[in-house]
Amino acid sequence: MISNTLEGGAGKACYRLFCALEERDDLEVKLLYLYGESPATSNIISFYDKKRELFLRQLLSEPFRYLRDGFSFQGNRKYRSPRSIHKLHRHPLVSWADVINLHWVPDFIDYRTFFSKVATPVVWTLHDMLPFSGGYHYETEIVLRNELLESKISSFKRCYLENAKVSIISPSKWLLKHSMESLPFRAKRHYHIHNALNLDVFQQLNRAFSRQCLGLPRENKIIVFSADNITSERKGVPILLEALQNIGHNNYTLISVGKGAIPYEGKNNYMHLGQLRDEMSLAILYSAADVSVVPSIEDNSPNTVIESLACGCPVVAFNVGGISEFVDGKSNGVLVPNINSQELATGIIKALANQYSRDSIRSEMAVRISQTNIAQQYCSVFHEVLRSK
Numbered sequence: 001m002i003s004n005t006l007e008g009g010a011g012k013a014c015y016r017l018f019c020a021l022e023e024r025d026d027l028e029v030k031l032l033y034l035y036g037e038s039p040a041t042s043n044i045i046s047f048y049d050k051k052r053e054l055f056l057r058q059l060l061s062e063p064f065r066y067l068r069d070g071f072s073f074q075g076n077r078k079y080r081s082p083r084s085i086h087k088l089h090r091h092p093l094v095s096w097a098d099v100i101n102l103h104w105v106p107d108f109i110d111y112r113t114f115f116s117k118v119a120t121p122v123v124w125t126l127h128d129m130l131p132f133s134g135g136y137h138y139e140t141e142i143v144l145r146n147e148l149l150e151s152k153i154s155s156f157k158r159c160y161l162e163n164a165k166v167s168i169i170s171p172s173k174w175l176l177k178h179s180m181e182s183l184p185f186r187a188k189r190h191y192h193i194h195n196a197l198n199l200d201v202f203q204q205l206n207r208a209f210s211r212q213c214l215g216l217p218r219e220n221k222i223i224v225f226s227a228d229n230i231t232s233e234r235k236g237v238p239i240l241l242e243a244l245q246n247i248g249h250n251n252y253t254l255i256s257v258g259k260g261a262i263p264y265e266g267k268n269n270y271m272h273l274g275q276l277r278d279e280m281s282l283a284i285l286y287s288a289a290d291v292s293v294v295p296s297i298e299d300n301s302p303n304t305v306i307e308s309l310a311c312g313c314p315v316v317a318f319n320v321g322g323i324s325e326f327v328d329g330k331s332n333g334v335l336v337p338n339i340n341s342q343e344l345a346t347g348i349i350k351a352l353a354n355q356y357s358r359d360s361i362r363s364e365m366a367v368r369i370s371q372t373n374i375a376q377q378y379c380s381v382f383h384e385v386l387r388s389k
Contacts, residue, residue: 001031002088003103006038008228009303010104010127013171013195017101017125018044020196020371021378032093034086034108047091047108078142079135079149082157084110089117099123099382106130106137111157115164121385122166123378126175128300132157132182140234140298157184167385169378171195171301172322191381194325196374197306197365201279202286204312204362210288220269221252221352224289224313226282226304230260236295236318237262242341243295244268247349255285286311291351296320297339309333309365312358316347326368332361 001021003014014031021029022043031044038044088109094100102109102124128137134150136142167189170176176192179185211218223244227235244254244266253269256262261272276282286292292308294317301322308315309326315333317323329335333356334347367373 001029001101001103002033002105002108003031004034004105004108005036006031006033006044007036008104011036012303013127014103014125015039016196016198016371017374017378019198020375023371024375024379027379030093030096032091045093047086047088079146079153080106080130080137081135082111082153084108086110087113089114094118094120099385101125101378101382102131103127111160115160115166119165121389122164123169123381123385124166125169126171126179126300129175129178132179132185138234138298154183161185162187165385165389167191167381169193169381172325174321175300189385191377193374193377193381194369195301195303195306196371197310197369198279199310199366199370202283202307202310204358205284205287207288210284213284214273214288216255216271216288217253217269219251221291222255222289223252223348223352224255224257224285224292224308225262225295226257226285226292226307228258230256230258230262234296234298236297236339239297239339239341239344240293240295241266243344243348246342246345252290252352255289257282257285282307283311286313289313291316291333291348293317293344293348294323295344296323299323301325306365306369309361310369312362314351314354314356314358314361316344316351318344326365332356332364 001014001018003011005011006015018029018031021027029043032047034047084107086108088094097120100120100122102122104127124131130137135153161184168179168185169191170179171194173192176190180190208218216222225240230237241264253271254264256272257276259275264270286308292304292313292315294302294304294315296302296318297320299321305315305317305323305326309332315327317327317335318339319335319337324335327333327335334351336343336347
């Protein structure tokens with residue numbers, strides 16, 4: 001397994017899958033990463049032995065990369081290059097593996113060298129559009145589109161992927177459809193498998209106990225907003241703030257989790273818990289909450305959705321990306337059809353007034369995203385690509 005980092009939404013999803021696969025007796029799994037920290041285990045390996053090596057590599061290569069990308073992208077830094085300074089194809093684990101499972105690998109994988117030199121079958125798990133797009137993670141992140149540049153990047157990717165042994169896994173049908181229609185991936189085999197979640201950690205806990213653990217009010221309604229990067233426009237914070245102003249009552253507390261904080265100026269209580277890195281704290285928070293709000297304007301399969309539901313917490317979200325595969329808009333939350341603050345406010349009010357069966361919400365998710373089930377589905381794909389090798 002290969003990932004740029006084990007942090008952020010994609011990194012967490014990758015690490016959770018690693019844990020699920022590692023439990024199986026018929027697999028030997030190793031995880032290679034580039035940036036950040038990792039749990040202490042011999043099967044999770046940093047690409048560089050020392051951080052100093054990574055720093056020097058970047059320092060010495062930066063002038064060349066700046067000139068190359070500046071020329072190719074015509075000064076538009078919103079687009080990401082399919083090239084990399086890191087020689088991923090030379091790492092011993094790449095030749096050791098029978099199957100390579102790529103995850104979120106921007107700036108790590110070099111399309112030209114990796115796919116022209118590595119003969120090992122690759123299963124690529126998508127976490128956004130970047131692997132097949134014209135240089136963007138999500139379409140909404142590019143305000144001024146450069147179709148010529150996007151076409152150039154897509155064609156470059158297709159050139160080196162065309163004869164590569166690559167199969168695609170998408171956690172959402174939404175991203176799967178985009179991938180199947182893309183120039184680089186449309187001839188590849190595609191599979192739909194959800195992200196895994198440790199249901200022994202993410203479970204429904206006693207609400208009063210959970211609120212006491214976090215020092216939250218016993219009687220107020222608790223609204224949770226969680227995102228890896230709260231300041232990301234794609235996560236919809238401005239829309240959420242407008243919606244909260246339209247709720248019209250003062251008996252709720254807003255809790256945010258993630259990098260940065262919400263510029264909240266309302267009359268109600270607001271707490272920012274920062275980046276909760278241990279998953280048990282997240283499970284306690286979702287168990288304490290009345291509703292989890294996901295106002296993303298574009299997304300794949302957000303971790304916060306499956307985390308919330310696994311803890312029995314209903315979700316209010318815009319009907320974008322793969323969210324509707326989990327939120328049915330009836331028994332486990334509200335799907336808001338249009339992206340605007342007034343409809344989001346209506347959805348939050350409706351969810352707060354509803355008496356959801358948190359036991360039913362939990363039990364349904366336990367069947368769909370258990371580590372055992374997801375690991376088995378991945379193993380089936382691994383065996384299939386090996387048989388057709």
